[in-house]
Amino acid sequence: MFKSGFIAINGRPNAGKSTLLNALLKQKVAIISPKAQTTRNTIQGVYNDEDSQIIFIDTPGIHKPQNKLGELMNKQAFSARNDVEGILLIVDASVPFGGGDEYVIESIKTKVVPVFLVLNKIDLLTKEEIYNVIQLWKDKFDFKEIIPISALKNDNLETLIVEIKKILDEGPKYYPDGMISDHPENFIISEIVREKILYFTRDEVPHSVAVCVEKVRRTKTGSVAIDATIIVERDSQKGIIIGKGGTMIKKIGTAARKNLEHLLDTPINLELFVRVENNWRNSSKYLSEFGYKNED
Numbered sequence: 179m180f181k182s183g184f185i186a187i188n189g190r191p192n193a194g195k196s197t198l199l200n201a202l203l204k205q206k207v208a209i210i211s212p213k214a215q216t217t218r219n220t221i222q223g224v225y226n227d228e229d230s231q232i233i234f235i236d237t238p239g240i241h242k243p244q245n246k247l248g249e250l251m252n253k254q255a256f257s258a259r260n261d262v263e264g265i266l267l268i269v270d271a272s273v274p275f276g277g278g279d280e281y282v283i284e285s286i287k288t289k290v291v292p293v294f295l296v297l298n299k300i301d302l303l304t305k306e307e308i309y310n311v312i313q314l315w316k317d318k319f320d321f322k323e324i325i326p327i328s329a330l331k332n333d334n335l336e337t338l339i340v341e342i343k344k345i346l347d348e349g350p351k352y353y354p355d356g357m358i359s360d361h362p363e364n365f366i367i368s369e370i371v372r373e374k375i376l377y378f379t380r381d382e383v384p385h386s387v388a389v390c391v392e393k394v395r396r397t398k399t400g401s402v403a404i405d406a407t408i409i410v411e412r413d414s415q416k417g418i419i420i421g422k423g424g425t426m427i428k429k430i431g432t433a434a435r436k437n438l439e440h441l442l443d444t445p446i447n448l449e450l451f452v453r454v455e456n457n458w459r460n461s462s463k464y465l466s467e468f469g470y471k472n473e474d
Contacts, residue, residue, distance in 0.1 A: 182231040182349035184261065185342060188286070189268035190278050194298040198268060198329035199223050199236045202339070206441065207236075207359045207366075224353045230343055231351050235262065264292045264322070264345050266338075271297040271311045271326065275318075283319050292322035292345050296338065301328040364391040367438060371406055371450070374433045375419065378426065383418050386411040386459060401445035404438075408452045411459070416452045427452065 187195045200206050207223040225232040265286060269279070286293055295315055300308050308326055315324060323341050327334040359366070368389040375387055388409040395403050408427075410416050420427050427450055435448045459465070 179348050180229055180231075180351070181343055181346040182233075182352060183263035183346040184233045184235060185264050185266060186235045186237060186262045187266045187268060188237055188282070189266075190270070190282055193268040193270045194329045195236055195268045198266075198296070198298065198327070198335075199234055201329045201332055201335060202234065203358050205358055206370075206437070222359060224358050225339070226351075226355055227339075230346065231349075231353065232339070232342060232346070233352060234266075262291060263347075264294065264342065265289060266294050266296050266342075267321075268296045268298055269315070270299050271308065272299045272302040275314055279318075286319070293319065294338075294341065295319070295321040295324045297324065297326040298329055300326045301331045301333065363442075364394060366441065367391050367394070367404060368406065370437050370441070371408070371430070371434045371448075374430045374437075375408065378430055378433070379418060383410065383415050386415065387419075388458065397447070399445075401447055402442065403447045403449075405449045405451070408450060409455050409458060410452065411454065411456055413454055416454050419452050 187199060189195050202225055203223050223234045223236060225234060267282065267286065297308070297311055297315070303311070312324055312326070315321070322345070325334065325338050325341060327338060329335070368391050371389045372387065375383065375389070390407045390409060391404065392407055393403070393405040397403055408419055410419060418426065419430070421429070431448050431450045434450075435446045438446045438448065455461075
């Protein structure tokens, strides 16, 4: 019997949701960064094996929003839990239980679908510490299963897939073999560039950065030429992105190009530009222009 279904991946920022999705699919679909709130849009990834297809919906980290972008991210995270067969609540097991965890648990109490607690980053804990974390969380909610994993080390991911399959019914193959995401090429390109910005600038440029892909075109030589604009909120951030003598933007572009060539399996010519739009994260106009759709 062939099974299929949709599974939402929820949790606090930096719990490892995107790392888990990439590990399950064995390919990068969602960007990852040491910074919290890296994922801004719901990202759909498709897992295929011989007897199932699981469509994972990776969502922004659930947090108390500070601007319209934050409100939109929370709305996307909550709405992704509608019309799914189950929810994976991803928790950083190495971080003590706190108010943010209570906030997330309260948000899932009205859901009638099975909720799996996925305790991530167990590679950072001893066996005794893992046991204590499991006992603590057991009393917080009636989880379908509690599954300790390490997304980074690919530890216990097979068990997670087996448990998810148990709740799925017989169903069709929604996406063809070989398709790992339903996002358009431009979205993947912008996310890869944004990942490199977050990686190289670290704490110098906060999450006030967006990337817009302006042009993607095939050249006569068979390569792909990409023009993308990096959006920041202040002139000082523009200077950091460009760097002394253009060194930082060159570093960002080189790293992004290498990732894109591997992902798209073709030579890439990537041109990056920087533009300042003051307070864009609180502008409905710019949020829509930069691809952060307010979907009901």
